[in-house]
Amino acid sequence: MSALDRDQSVRESYARDASGLWRVPDAVARPGGAHEVATLLREANADGTAVTAAGSQTSTTGASITDRGIVLSTRAMARILDVDRATMTARVEPGVLLGDLQRTLAADGLAFAPDPTSDQECTVGGAIACNASGPRSLRYGATRAHVRALTVVLASGETIEVRRPQVEKNAVGYPPVQDLVDWFVGSEGTLGVIVAADLALMPRPARELGLAIPLPDESRALAFVVAARESGDVRPRCLEYFDAESFAIARTGAGDATWGATAGAMVYAEETTDGEDPPLDAWLALAERFGAHDGDVRAYEGDAAIREARRLRHAVPATMHERVAPFLAAGGRRVSTDWAVPYRRAAEAVAMARRHAADANVAPGIVYGHLGNGHPHQNFVAHDPAEVRAFEAVVERTVRDVLAMGGTVSAEHGIGKLKARWLPLQLSPTQVAMLRAIKRELDPRGILAPGNILGSAA
Numbered sequence: 001m002s003a004l005d006r007d008q009s010v011r012e013s014y015a016r017d018a019s020g021l022w023r024v025p026d027a028v029a030r031p032g033g034a035h036e037v038a039t040l041l042r043e044a045n046a047d048g049t050a051v052t053a054a055g056s057q058t059s060t061t062g063a064s065i066t067d068r069g070i071v072l073s074t075r076a077m078a079r080i081l082d083v084d085r086a087t088m089t090a091r092v093e094p095g096v097l098l099g100d101l102q103r104t105l106a107a108d109g110l111a112f113a114p115d116p117t118s119d120q121e122c123t124v125g126g127a128i129a130c131n132a133s134g135p136r137s138l139r140y141g142a143t144r145a146h147v148r149a150l151t152v153v154l155a156s157g158e159t160i161e162v163r164r165p166q167v168e169k170n171a172v173g174y175p176p177v178q179d180l181v182d183w184f185v186g187s188e189g190t191l192g193v194i195v196a197a198d199l200a201l202m203p204r205p206a207r208e209l210g211l212a213i214p215l216p217d218e219s220r221a222l223a224f225v226v227a228a229r230e231s232g233d234v235r236p237r238c239l240e241y242f243d244a245e246s247f248a249i250a251r252t253g254a255g256d257a258t259w260g261a262t263a264g265a266m267v268y269a270e271e272t273t274d275g276e277d278p279p280l281d282a283w284l285a286l287a288e289r290f291g292a293h294d295g296d297v298r299a300y301e302g303d304a305a306i307r308e309a310r311r312l313r314h315a316v317p318a319t320m321h322e323r324v325a326p327f328l329a330a331g332g333r334r335v336s337t338d339w340a341v342p343y344r345r346a347a348e349a350v351a352m353a354r355r356h357a358a359d360a361n362v363a364p365g366i367v368y369g370h371l372g373n374g375h376p377h378q379n380f381v382a383h384d385p386a387e388v389r390a391f392e393a394v395v396e397r398t399v400r401d402v403l404a405m406g407g408t409v410s411a412e413h414g415i416g417k418l419k420a421r422w423l424p425l426q427l428s429p430t431q432v433a434m435l436r437a438i439k440r441e442l443d444p445r446g447i448l449a450p451g452n453i454l455g456s457a458a
């Protein structure tokens, strides 16, 4: 088989992602181009060897690690091939870091909208394969909306090009077969390896304002989020929530222990304009209605300041990651939720999630994230396998209630290996059968990313 590295230390360096799981692959491949990927998959398919694609391995669900077969790292395929201003499209290889792409485009006054909090670490291929979203998905939607075409190597080694339909109307066949780009966005490496992508670009807004708004408590902060989303006076690009503990992490990151000292929560919002002054007064008036003090509100204007604000947001999952690191060797890990509900029901869902933790007598965890989209993350630090099981039992009870509220098990991190057992809670047997049928058609020998989405029985 084409170039494989079987060195133990190399294999172990691809054995961990942000899930906290540990899976050592049999070999690692680091192809430098699409042709090498095609050769590798053709050979792997012929002898039934499993292949799991990996970008930066920031997956929180174990999707990029495996102890079955080969990890195929895309990091050596990291060229920005073209930026076309006329069509507002960039063509890139999958291993390009999202942050590098965003910096390159910014120099030209352009932007790629998806902005997962991990954007400085994660790859474009990983973001597409997970249909990643981020704070600004509140306005721009998830990655899916910004992919125009993909070049994909299938399990057989065949390379195909899939492109969004050019027509505005289409009455041929069932919707799932009308646009094949959608098959691969969010497929978590199970249907093919993305070797190039055409991405839709947008102009950068002329002015950007970030506002960090401490509020008295969780219920007023979550009511403020709904009001800001529905108000006609402000137009939030993102509405990110920090509970008391995550605000404490952000405060430490900001190096100011006295900031919002009496607040029990914080909301970070962004607003953009075409050049006119952002509606700061309208934001402050709205925030005051929910108990905020003007003096506590921090404003971030301009590129460097907004980047600084994003670092505060990133500090929350990064700190949770650090807190759990000492317990990984003993089988502990971060248990993190990714469920979402219709945004107006988010306060009810967060209260319910906290109640389940209290009823089970476990540490309450922290709650933060994309509440503007009804999408919090609740994070628990499990010190050992017994605590992992206890927290997961709480999460499962929460997920059942979330689904009854019209929610979803995963809004952005995907299913991977960790959440596969909850798939049947959300999807009907017919829907699961459809997933299996597509998988069988494109990957009949089941070599691609085994265990992801459909679980180990896939």
Ligand SMILES: Cc1cc2nc3c(=O)[nH]c(=O)nc-3n(C[C@H](O)[C@H](O)[C@H](O)COP(=O)(O)OP(=O)(O)OC[C@H]3O[C@@H](n4cnc5c(N)ncnc54)[C@H](O)[C@@H]3O)c2cc1C
Pocket: 017, 018, 052, 053, 054, 055, 056, 057, 058, 059, 060, 063, 064, 074, 094, 115, 116, 117, 118, 121, 122, 123, 124, 125, 126, 127, 128, 129, 130, 131, 132, 133, 134, 135, 187, 188, 189, 190, 192, 193, 194, 195, 317, 318, 412, 413, 449, 452
């Ligand atoms: C601190 C932190 C913050 C995060 N914040 C967010 C957030 O705000 N929003 C969000 O959506 N996610 C977030 N994540 C999760 C994760 O960063 C994203 O899902 C990210 O897009 C994964 O990219 P990656 O390059 O690390 O992919 P990996 O973790 O390497 O892989 C993820 C999945 O994509 C598949 N894959 C990778 N490359 C390809 C390819 N070329 N072809 C086919 N399949 C491929 C893998 O097989 C795997 O299934 C966060 C993670 C961390 C650690």
